[in-house]
Every structure is written in C-alpha cells, then in structure tokens.
Amino acid sequence: MTSATAVLRRTNVLGVATMLLLLGAWELLIRVGLLDFQNLPAPSAVAARAQQLLASGELMTNLLHTLRVTLLGWVLASVIGIGLGLVLGLWRPAWRWSMASFELLRAVPPISLVPLALLVFGFSVRTELTLIVYASAWPVLVNTIEGVRTVRPELRDVARTLHLSRRETLLKLTLPAAMPSIVVGLQLGLSLALVLAVVAELVGNPSGLGNALILAQLALRPEEMFAYVFTIGLLGIALNAAFRQIVAWTLTSAKPLPGKVS
C-alpha cells in the first residue's frame, strides 16, 4: 500500500466533504442573498482577510502571545495543582482540615472573578496570567487528590513488602497509579487556560487573539472577527491534539496499559 492511500484511509473524507459542503452552502447563500444577516461575511471574504492578517504578521504575533500566556499559565497551574493535590491527597489531616474550604472556593466560577482581577491588576498580562493560573489549577488539584486517594490499597502492601522508602513509594507507585486521573485534570486545565486567556484578552489585556477580536469588532470588520474566531478554534484543537499526542508518547512508553493491544 502506498503512503498516499494510507493517508487517504486515515482521513475522514466524508467528514471533510461535509465541512466543505457547509462552507460552500454558506458562501452560496450569501452570494445569492438568501442569508441576509447583517454583518455576516462570506467564507471567501474571511479567508481573504485571514490571508492579509497572516501576511502582515499580525495574526502570528497575536497567536503567539495567546499561546505563550496559555501555556505558561497552564504549567504554573499544573505545578500548583499537582503539588497541593499531593499534600491534600496523601496527608489526611490536611485534607480533613481544609478540603471543605477548597470545595466551597471551587464553587465560585472563576469567570466571575474576571472584572475584579481587572480592577486589582489593571489591563495587563498579569491579570491574564493570574486568571489562567487560578482557573486551571482547580481541575488539576481535584483530579490529583482524586487520583491519589483512590490508589488501590494493595499497592501500599506492595510498597511495604518491597521496603520502599516514602519517596520511592510516591515516585514509583502512587504517582504512576494516580497518573490517569491527573492527566484528565491536566487536559481540562489546558482547555480552561485557553478559555480564560481569551476572556482576559477580550475584556482587558491589550494583546493576543481575544484583544484582536475585540478590536476587529470595534472597527466593524466582521471578516477579521471571523478570521480571529476561526484561529482561536484552531488553536484550541491544536493544543488538545498536542497534549494527547504527548500523553500517548510518554505514558504508553513508560507503562503499557494492560488489556490494550494496539
């Protein structure tokens, strides 16, 4: 089998065709004038505008800003979430004497903190980063606690039998066993990080994709708005795909999951 047919087999031709068909229908309806929404641009106009934005480097600058802040915030949030999660998950008194506080704080939607963060930190990257870290630390924290606490009790016996030190138990047994749960938290945190980045840029931070989107709105340039919205969507997909790929590489090479032959 040639590689071309292999690629063709892997791609979802029907799905791509449907997507193109929908875009074509959108274009057609606008050309004919059937779809008469004020301000709705045709896909071709959006594509043309995106091309210009790419050529001028504007799109890339904004994309890189958002990407950088999202990743930085996510990494910080993950470190905090996993660290705190280990403490709360492994040390019972800490859990007993503070978990209810965390649960209550967690109920407050991070989105509602956006305006206040703006007031306190001003229109800056600091606002954006603070919001991202705060919001995406939660799923990591909760999933780490969950993962550590539901480690099978037999594993503790194993640790005792093998005379593992506390450190070794943590690194060789507890963490690997909790990994699937932690990974779910990390993935949730990543998509939240992007959401919060875009929100912060929409309301305040003077750079990034969200800010470009708002500027396009204020300048009444619908094509540009759609170009940026599509870019944000692509970024979301790319981040998720990259995360899954990295997880697939690192986790499967470390320990093949039982019962799954791929």
Add this chain to the structure above:
Amino acid sequence: MTTLGVGPADAASPVEPGERRRTTPARGTRTGSLPPLRGLLPLVVFLASWQLVASRLSPFFPPPSDWASALLDLSRSGVLLPAAFATVITFLLGLVAASVLGTVLGLAVGASARTDRALQPTLEYARAMPPAAVVPIATLLLGFTGTMKVVVVTSAAIWSILLNTRSGVRQLNPVMFEMARSLQLGRFERVRKVTFPALLPSIFLGVRVAAPVALVITLLVEILTQVDGVGALIAQSQRNYEFAQGYGLILVAGLFALLVNALVSMLQARVMRHRPPA
C-alpha cells in the same frame, strides 16, 4: 476515549470523576464524597482575618462586612432581584435548548455511523471553540439581546449532552428493538416507549455536566456584553470601582453554582432511582 473526544475532556468523558468516587470508595472515607465540615475552618479564619485587617490594607480588598452591606444596598434599590432572575432565565432556557438539541443531534450521530462520520470534523471543531470567542460573533449577528445570550449558552452546554446521548445510543441493547418490532410498535411509539427511556440515564449524565457549564457561560456572556443579569452587575461594579459590590456579587455567583450542583444531584437521585446499577 470516543472519536469525538478531542475537545475539552469535561464534556467528553461519559464517566465522570464523581461517578468513580461513588463506586470505588477511597480508603478511610466512610462519609462518601463530602469532606468533613471542620475543613471550613481555614476559610473562616481567612475571612475573619480579612475582616480584621482589611480597612488598613487598601481599597482593593474591602472587608467582608462591606460586601454584605453593598449587596443589601443593591437589593434595596431593586437591582439585584431582576438581575438574578435574568441570569436564572438565561441559564434555564440555554440548558433546556441544549438538552433538546443535544439529544436530537446525539440520536442522529449515534444511530448512524455514516452521519457520525460525516459530521465528526465539523462538530469537533465547533466543540473546541472557546465560548468566549463565540460571544463577539453572536453579538454581531444577533445584537445585544436575550436571544443572543441563550444561543451562546446553548452552544456551549450542548456538547456533553450530545456526546453522552451518542454513546448511549451505541450501547443500546438490540434485543429491545426486536421486542419493539415483535410488539409492532410504530416509529413514534418505539422512540417514546423504548429508545427514550433507555437513553434517559445517558442524557441525564450529559445534562449533569452541562448544567454547571451553562451557568458559567451565562455569567460569561453577561460579563462580556453587559446585557442584564448578575454577570452584567459584576462588570458594572468593575466599571464604577465598586469593590465591595463586586465581591458581594461574586458570592452570589458562587451561591448560584452551589444551588445548581445541589439541584443536579437531587434530580440525578430521582432519575437514577429506577435503574439497577449497571
């Protein structure tokens, strides 16, 4: 993982962490998933010390007692209740619309492998889109209206319902349909008496994930567009530098979130009561 599950995992995984918690009790937790109440102590201490030192800190961090009085002022001036009402209505309409549309779409992609394949990339892309990015487009097309708010909430809350319905349809027992055929049920009857009841737990699992999402997105739209609601009030208190009011309103948002969680758990207990554990 499902093939559609490239986007955020919250909506994707039909099995929730909370679900797991119930089936495999962690060592030493006899009370289930609720942590002991004494764990509230740090928060109480934190708020109390905030109250004590706040006045000397800065205008950014007014003491909790000021939050309460600011909230009281808001409700006395007749602003708080209508705003809360608007938020609740948007949340409910969005959630109901998402449930109906998500179930229908989930049935469509779950019942036919071809439809699933055809719609997969489009749905996947739409799902990966952060709702915040959709808001400016929605205002562009629909204006600063209540409809716009509901549309945005629906578009964000629909995914978990769609995906759970889809996987629910996949797991239906074919014997049920043979029975329906031998009973010569009509198409409508079949859906009403066989498919829908069998799917209800799956759909509900989706709604359970979707409800908190719908609330957050409701607040998000209100903050971003300032069209009615508690979110709009939060944004306004930022514009007017009303710190105490802002903190108070954040509490209200948190209270809403707790209420939604409690309601969903209650509903779940009712919906799941008739089913044996799978």
